[in-house]
Amino acid sequence: MQNFEYRIKHKSGVWLYMSAKLVSVNEENDQGHVLAIIRDITNQKKAEQELIKAKERAEKNDRLKSAFLANMSHEIRTPMNGIIGFATLLKDKNKTREQKAAFTDIIINKSHQLLSLINDILDISKIEAGELKITKLQCKVNEVIDNLYVFFSNNDKLKDGSVVLKTAKPLRDLTILTDVNRIEQVFTNLLSNAIKWSPNDGVVKISIKEIDQRCRFEVVDEGPGIPEDSIPKLFNKFYRVPGSPAGGTGLGLSIVKAIVEFHKGEIKVENRIEGGARFVISLPLGHPPEGPNESA
Known part of the structure; x- marks a missing residue:
């Protein structure tokens, strides 16, 4: 018994995937005939191709998410380090009022950066879950x-x-x-x-x-x-x-x-x-x- 797959071109111009199974017939008085069982497996092949594409998309998304998380750890640390650093400087009694005002502005700016990052992460999570609330x-x-x-x-x-x-x-x-x-x-x-x-x-x-x-x-x-x-x-x-x-x-x-x-x-x-x-x-x-x- 032999199995193989092949493609044929339909008269409409569409390519079809076919599966053939060849079975030797050894009945009494048989002259060495072979029985061929042919099936159209086009839909099965298309489904397999879609699964492969879906798997590739999922793997790509996983890679992107991993890179995103690695990037986010850096992006979150940057404003946090700025906030902590300048908040510490505010406690220095030797700093002038003008310097402290400048430090406060920097802390506010870094806080807005951090809030923007967090809001983006929360929003995309809601969108992917279909839970983003829109009140029109x-x-x-x-x-x-x-x-x-x-x-x-x-x-x-x-x-x-x-x-x-x-x-x-x-x-x-x-x-x-x-x-x-x-x-x-x-x-x-x-x-x-x-x-x-x-x-x-x-x-x-x-x-x-x-x-x-x-x-x-x-x-x-x-x-x-x-x-x-x-x-x-x-x-x-x-x-x-x-x-x-x-x-x-x-x-x-x-x-x-x-x-x-x-x-x-x-x-x-x-x-x-x-x-x-x-x-x-x-x-x-x-x-x-x-x-x-x-x-x-």
Whole structure:
């Protein structure tokens, strides 16, 4: 008895996987015949290939998570060491009031870094478990933009004028059905990245338009842009663009994408011909707005 597998091309052009079993027939008066049993095992082969791919994906995720945990141990220690070090210096009676004020600012900054790391880890855990809570309410888009503008007014690069943040809001106040805190988290991440990558005298712009009953947001910067081979991987968990400044979890943009999709929205990124990157987010509108259909 012999068993073997082979492929044949169907007349439709599709390749099929076949299994053949050859059995020698030795009955009385038999002239040496062979019985061939042929089965179509295409679905079985496809299932096996999917299992192999799933195994490879799982192994890749395990490697990424191991690298992530190793990186996180370093990322968490860095701000913690800063907090402990400068808190210790605060106890030094020989330090001036100005020095202690500077130490306090550093401690606050390092604490924010640490909190951001922890929030990213908690958010991605909730997303993977399907437990990220989204509470949608009617929200005025212009209010979201105003809140972001106030938040970033204390950014160092904006305060010293090395980067300018511009907004282009619609003349009529569009409304979206959204979790305000989560959608502000999305734009805080995108604007932080845009400001970080912008050169001195650079401009970061966020604009809003109504297109086909959807609210379209654009965040544009004048930085170096994104390597073309990194764009397809940019929203993957743990992915960091080569040459990125130290720090961070590599989770920010994957969290952004998940939040946008929880809102039945879409996000994409592209490099601009004139330089820099453009992130585009499209979200469904809430109840129909009133007023002229114009934008600034």
